[in-house]
Amino acid sequence: MKKWILNLISILVGLTLAFFLFSSSTLEGFFSNIATLLMNLIPYVTYGMVFFLATAGIASLNLQNLTRNAVLCTLLWGGLSIGLLSLFSGFFAYLMPLVDLDQFISLNRDLTGSVSLQDGGFQSITASLAGNNFKPFFFSFGLLLPIVAAGFYLGWGVTPTKEVLKPAYSVINSFSEVSHKLLHSISHIMNVGLAFFSGIFLAHVLQVSGLSVITSFFIFFSIAAAILIFLVFPVLIVIFTKEHRPYYFLSGLLSPILHAFFSGTTTYALPLLIQHARTNLGIAKRVNALSIPLLSLAARGGSAFVSSFVLIAMLSSRMGDTTLISTTLQILLASSALSIISYAFPGMEVMFITLGAIHFLDLGIYEESTFLFIILLRPLLQGTAAVIDTLICGLGAAACGYRLHAFIPVERKDRI
Numbered sequence: 001m002k003k004w005i006l007n008l009i010s011i012l013v014g015l016t017l018a019f020f021l022f023s024s025s026t027l028e029g030f031f032s033n034i035a036t037l038l039m040n041l042i043p044y045v046t047y048g049m050v051f052f053l054a055t056a057g058i059a060s061l062n063l064q065n066l067t068r069n070a071v072l073c074t075l076l077w078g079g080l081s082i083g084l085l086s087l088f089s090g091f092f093a094y095l096m097p098l099v100d101l102d103q104f105i106s107l108n109r110d111l112t113g114s115v116s117l118q119d120g121g122f123q124s125i126t127a128s129l130a131g132n133n134f135k136p137f138f139f140s141f142g143l144l145l146p147i148v149a150a151g152f153y154l155g156w157g158v159t160p161t162k163e164v165l166k167p168a169y170s171v172i173n174s175f176s177e178v179s180h181k182l183l184h185s186i187s188h189i190m191n192v193g194l195a196f197f198s199g200i201f202l203a204h205v206l207q208v209s210g211l212s213v214i215t216s217f218f219i220f221f222s223i224a225a226a227i228l229i230f231l232v233f234p235v236l237i238v239i240f241t242k243e244h245r246p247y248y249f250l251s252g253l254l255s256p257i258l259h260a261f262f263s264g265t266t267t268y269a270l271p272l273l274i275q276h277a278r279t280n281l282g283i284a285k286r287v288n289a290l291s292i293p294l295l296s297l298a299a300r301g302g303s304a305f306v307s308s309f310v311l312i313a314m315l316s317s318r319m320g321d322t323t324l325i326s327t328t329l330q331i332l333l334a335s336s337a338l339s340i341i342s343y344a345f346p347g348m349e350v351m352f353i354t355l356g357a358i359h360f361l362d363l364g365i366y367e368e369s370t371f372l373f374i375i376l377l378r379p380l381l382q383g384t385a386a387v388i389d390t391l392i393c394g395l396g397a398a399a400c401g402y403r404l405h406a407f408i409p410v411e412r413k414d415r416i
Contacts, residue, residue, distance in 0.1 A: 002414045003191070003255045003414050004254040004258070004414060004416070006191050007194055007255050007258045007259070010191050010192065010195040010198070011194055011195070011198040011258065013195045014031075014194065014197065014198035014199035014201075015202050017031075017195070018198070018200070018201075018202040018203045018206075019206075028200075031196050031199045031200055031203070034196045035193070035197050035199075038193040038196065038197075039346075039347065042186065042189075042193075042268055044143075045186065046183075046270055046271045047147045048179075049182055049183060049271070050147055050151065050179075050270070050293055051151045052151070052176045052178075053176045053179050053180070053274065053288070054147075054151030054155060054290065055154045055155040055158065055172050055176070056155065056172045056175070056176035056285070056286070056289060057155065057176070057286040057287070057288070057289025058151070058152050058286075058289070059155040059159045059160070059169055059172060060173070060285075060286040061286050061287075061290065062159035063161075066406075067290075069403065070287060070291065070404060071294070073400040074290065074294050074396060074400050075294070075298075077291075077295070077299070077392075077399050078295055078298055078301075081299055081301040081392045082299060082300075082336050082340075084232075084301070085228065085302065085304060085305040085388065086332040086333075086335060086336045088224065088228060088232070089224065089306070089309045089332070089335075090308060090329070090331070090332045092223070092309065093224075093312035093313055093316075094312065094325075096216060096217065096220040096316070098216075098316055098317060099216045099313060099316075100214075101214060101313065101314055101369065101373055102317065102369060103210070103213050104210050104213045104214045104373070104376070105369060105373055108209060108376050111207055111376060124345075125348065125351065125352050128344070128352075129355070129356050144267070144296070144297060144343060148294070148297065152290075154172075158172055176285065180278065183272075184275060186271050187271060187275060190268075190271065194258065194262060197262035198262045201262050201383070204379050208376055217313055221309060221384075224309065225384050228388065236395065236399075237249055237250065237395060237398070240398070241398050241399055241401075241402045242402065243398075248415055248416070249398075252394075252414065253273070253280075253390065253391060253394045253395075255272055256272040256276055256390050256394065257387050257391070259272055261386060261387050263347070263386065264378070264382035264383055265346040265349065265386050265389075266296060266300075266386050266389040266393060267343065267346035267347075268346065273390060273393055273394055274288055274292055276414070277292060277394055277398070278408070279410065280415065281397075281398055281410075282407045282410040283397050283398055283401040283407060283408075284401060284406035284408050285408075286406065287400050291393075291396055291400045292393050292396075292397050295392060295393040295396045295397070296393055297343045299339075299340075299389070299392050300340070300342050300343065300349055300389050301336075301339065301389065301392050302384070302385040302386065302387065302388025302389040302390075303339050303349035303353055303386075304338075304339035304353060305385065305388060306382075306384055306385040306388075307349075307353035307357065308335040308353075310350070310354055310370065310373065310374060311331050311335070311357055311358070311366070312331055314370050315327065315363070315366060331357055331361065334357040334360050335353050338353045338356040339353055349385060349386075349389075350378075350382050350385050351371070351374050351378075354370055354374060355367065355370070355371065358370065
């Protein structure tokens with residue numbers, strides 16, 4: 001059975017349990033604890049495999065003198081995606097009619113009563129923005145950066161330019177194949193975990209009231225996200241990969257997309273993304289090993305898209321008029337820059353980018369309202385951002401693979 005079908009079954013089970021049984025605080029707490037455990041465990045387990053994959057990938061690219069082209073292609077795609085998505089977000093947010101977001105927050109004061117700007121998550125973000133704590137960028141979840149950097153450096157060292165280095169290269173390449181095999185087994189655990197993530201997702205959404213107050217926001221946000229996913233990305237697929245069936249190609253990333261949406265971050269979906277890019281899209285392992293980790297670190301264009309959209313909507317709501325074009329451009333620029341380092345806060349990328357833009361643009365008067373608004377709609381906002389970030393990584397690897405002619409035949413494609 002195709003993985004995306006198993007994913008949908010897991011989601012259905014999770015949503016059903018949440019809808020009928022979450023009147024029990026004990027069951028909801030159990031779901032929340034399991035989801036938190038998996039959110040913390042899966043990335044750490046994956047990092048070791050990413051290290052071997054990155055090492056073998058760089059060594060193989062070096063052997064073919066393709067490293068420079070691969071890095072350049074990946075970075076160009078990352079920069080293009082961030083810039084394009086930010087401008088796209090600003091355009092739609094600028095056209096959106098005024099929405100009373102403060103009224104929506106007031107209607108949900110019972111949910112936000114225990115949440116404040118003094119919370120630990122908020123404090124860690126503000127400390128990092130103030131330059132008082134760089135730990136998140138290099139340790140904890142940010143461990144992905146030194147892992148990838150070490151893998152790239154070791155890959156350069158084990159490139160078999162001499163006879164004595166060939167055994168080391170063979171060992172690393174074997175470990176990378178083992179890593180792909182283990183990624184497949186991890187995907188089964190993640191499929192079970194998807195039920196817990198989807199249950200928590202629905203439980204949070206059902207608690208929010210007054211959604212009709214922000215109907216205009218939802219309509220414009222949904223239209224913008226839908227156009228981006230179903231029109232802009234397919235066009236980019238055709239342009240950069242010469243694929244004549246972009247929607248069929250896009251469906252090859254359905255399983256990672258579902259995990260990213262319900263977990264709220266592409267960091268959690270990274271194991272599936274690396275696996276599907278090779279076994280489903282047919283992108284060579286050496287390209288995946290370089291492009292996907294790099295894009296996962298520095299190409300969070302989806303998070304920038306959502307963050308700038310929310311902040312522009314908040315400013316327009318407070319000012320009683322459409323936000324000035326100059327202010328809009330400043331927000332887009334700040335969101336784009338901050339998205340490059342938002343990887344250090346998986347599941348909180350939108351929060352980090354938005355609060356960072358407020359901090360650097362001196363918009364402190366909007367800080368608390370924006371913070372509470374994102375908290376209330378976090379599953380929807382962060383989930384949408386994660387879906388787009390996942391697409392950026394997968395399609396970026398495909399674009400790089402096409403550029404380097406690094407595709408492999410795929411016997412069984414897990415697509416719709």
